[in-house]
Amino acid sequence: MAKLKLTYFDFHGGRGEVARIALSLGDVPFEDDRIPFAEWPRRKPATPFHALPVLEVNGLRVTQSNAINRYAGKLADLYPSDPLQALICDEVMDAVEDVTVKTVATFSIENEEEKKAARKALVDGPLRLYLQRLEERLVQQGGEWFAGGRISVADLKVFAWVGHLKYGKLDHVPVDLPDRVAPKLAVHLDRVRDHPGVKAYYAKHGATP
């Protein structure tokens, strides 16, 4: 078994949380290196692309969150072996990353009126569209899990994203947006949260998902 070290920020959410949950679900041992935000400016220049997460595999540093999620998913038996189901798992993860990038682009807007307008455009445009399309994909895949007929890293990725929309307190993004636009994703959020492995992960860390 490879020696793994996963470095990410010290909070439950964001781009590193999916791999942490996946490895925990699969009982795959890893060093859970959590960086306090205050330490980030000092450590940032030493990361390959000035970003987290970073996974070390036997000392080899690898980046890119969905690449890491996929690798963690394979180790934890949370990634489909069938190529078409793997394609759909990948599509879902990349779609969430896509809309996350669009969302993060509004974080740095300082003018409050501009930010409000940008967030409204986000809600009426990408957030609504991606919620709807991902709900359609879930339904087309049977309604319970996104790929392979059982829980996979795609479910964890959507779970983290929809959870952020509902509980992340994004200014000017109504917290009931998932419930209104994609109610089956809101139910899916509960399904993932109630998965025994996911519950055990949050219980272990004394956190609420």
Add this chain to the structure above:
Amino acid sequence: MAKLKLTYFDFHGGRGEVARIALSLGDVPFEDDRIPFAEWPRRKPATPFHALPVLEVNGLRVTQSNAINRYAGKLADLYPSDPLQALICDEVMDAVEDVTVKTVATFSIENEEEKKAARKALVDGPLRLYLQRLEERLVQQGGEWFAGGRISVADLKVFAWVGHLKYGKLDHVPVDLPDRVAPKLAVHLDRVRDHPGVKAYYAKHGATP
């Protein structure tokens, strides 16, 4: 064999080119649906995420370029089966996508002075950093190919990106940037271009890579 239809814009480059080359290299039959730019506004609303490429697999529409590249890579034997090599292949493809998103963000800047400043920041920041890091990865992987010791979709992805930097005529981005910052990636570009399957692809389409 699944019936495949790949829809993308009618030019050689961008997010759809890698899967086209990969399927051609692997002699995987597919319908090569090329949309003229003039038709895009009419067809855009009917695409799942208002974006291309879209791959149809036996009529099922799937999106996200790197997810499609990975699937095409599996069908064409251009994707590593070893999980760690697959992780590195994925990292490389996602890193290129990452820097592409940062580049595309400067396309819509209308003010010429602002665009010039944004492109300069791009050259001095992400473009330089990603070129350097990807060159380091190539060297660490043996210097010839990015993953698995032979050509993969990661090589095609970097090839399309570095080719765009050198020949895409991006205003305020010096075309010799790859040669200066990451000379081994410039050599890698030639290596991929001279691959018999890649040469055959471009010869068939009467295009220069």
